[in-house]
Amino acid sequence: MHSENAKTPAPAVELPPLELLRSFEAAARTLSFTQAAAEVFLTQSAVSRQIQQLEASLGVLLFERRHRALALTEAGRVLQRAVVESLERLRDATARLRAAPAMRQVAITTTPGFASLWLIPRLAHFTADHPLVDVRVSATLDVLDLERSRIDVAVRFVPITRGTGATLFEESVMPLCAPRIAVALHVPGDLVEQTLLTVDMPNHAEAPTVDWEPWLEVMGLSDLxxxxxxRFTQYADAVAAAVAGQGVVIGRLPLLRELVQTGQLVAPFSEGAASRRGYFIETSRRAAGNxxxxxxxxxxxxxxxxxxxx
Structure with a gap:
């Protein structure tokens, strides 16, 4: 049973066809079916029939037919104001849409570390050659569904055995620190006197040195x-702390190659180790058409x- 206070939605009002309104606007402005017919590329009799059809659908007269002259009725003046305003808004919107260049976009997802340390410092090279392309970067540790998230390209950081798509590069690791820290590091055993800069892993049961393990194994220092x-939530923050001289970070190469080349970070020990992980490029179906x-x-x-x- 319906509540007494429930309101029934008002039925939708059917609008007159646009071609009738265009003919009406021309006739109302010129007060001549003949001139209106020339504007809308119809015959005078066709415009006259359209106005009659419009009047019949509305149930009111829009024009007073006088001898060789037309005049708007009050209903005609009301409709003229509404039609002129609506057509002007439609013309303005259409002009803006036609003038606006089609948006060209590339959407990419990757890890925060790759985005901040490798991709963003180089991104100006791409945008300089593609000035009309909008690049959208989603930096997250979440593995996004490319199709559902409307993303073109993903750069995934995964173990080599799980990598899919094209290999961008494999990773090697070694301890890195600021030059003033390096002067106290002569052999790997000297690390026991230093501060470990590390990143909290999603699985908090993992040891804080999990990123160091490939290098520690190579050096025979598993118990170091x-x-x-x-601890930091983002690798880029741990790297910034290392640059500031606050400790030693496990350096992921080639992500940090530029920091080493510029001398902001140094490798106190020359030996590196493969991390058994790498960066892989995946593309979505939408990228094939972009x-x-x-x-x-x-x-x-x-x-x-x-x-x-x-």
Whole structure:
């Protein structure tokens, strides 16, 4: 049973066809079916029939037919104001849409560390060559569904055995620190007197040195314990702390190659180790129809090859 206070939605009012309104606007402005017919590319009799059809659908007269003259009725003046305003808004909106250039966009997802330490410092190279392309970067540790998230390209950081798509580069690791810290590091055993800079892993049961394990295994230092630890939620923050001289971070190469080349970070020990992880490029189905996304993938590979040579 319906409540007494429930309101029944008002039925939708059917609007007159646009071609009738265009003919009416021309006739109301010129007060001549003949001139209106010339504007809308119809015959005078066709315009006259359209006005009669419009009047019949509204149930009111819009014009007073006088001898060789037309005059708007009050209802005609009301409709004229509404139609003129509506047509002007439609023309303005259409002009804006036609004038606006089609948006060209490449959407990419990757880890915060790769985005801040490798991608963003190089991104100006791509945008300089593609000034009309909007690049949207989603930096997250979440593995986003490319199709559902409307993303063209993903750069995934995963173990080598789980990598899919094209390999961008594999990773090697070694301890890195500021030059003033390095002067006290002569052999790997000297790390016991230093501060460990590390990143909290999603699985808090993992040891804080999980990122160090490939290098520690190579050096035979699996039981190494450093003096104290500073934990960060993002790898880029741990790197910033290392640059500031607050401790030693496990350096992921080639992500940090530029910091080493500029001397902001140094490798106190020359030996590195493969981390058994790497960066892989995946593309979505939508990227196949986006030439800018394909250009972006080619650009990524060229930049990676250049970084490897450097």
């Amino acid at each position: 314990r450093m003096k104290n630890t500073m 030439p800018d996304a394909q250009d972006f993938v080619r650009w990524l590979r060229v930049e990676a090859e250049a970084a490897q040579r450097g």
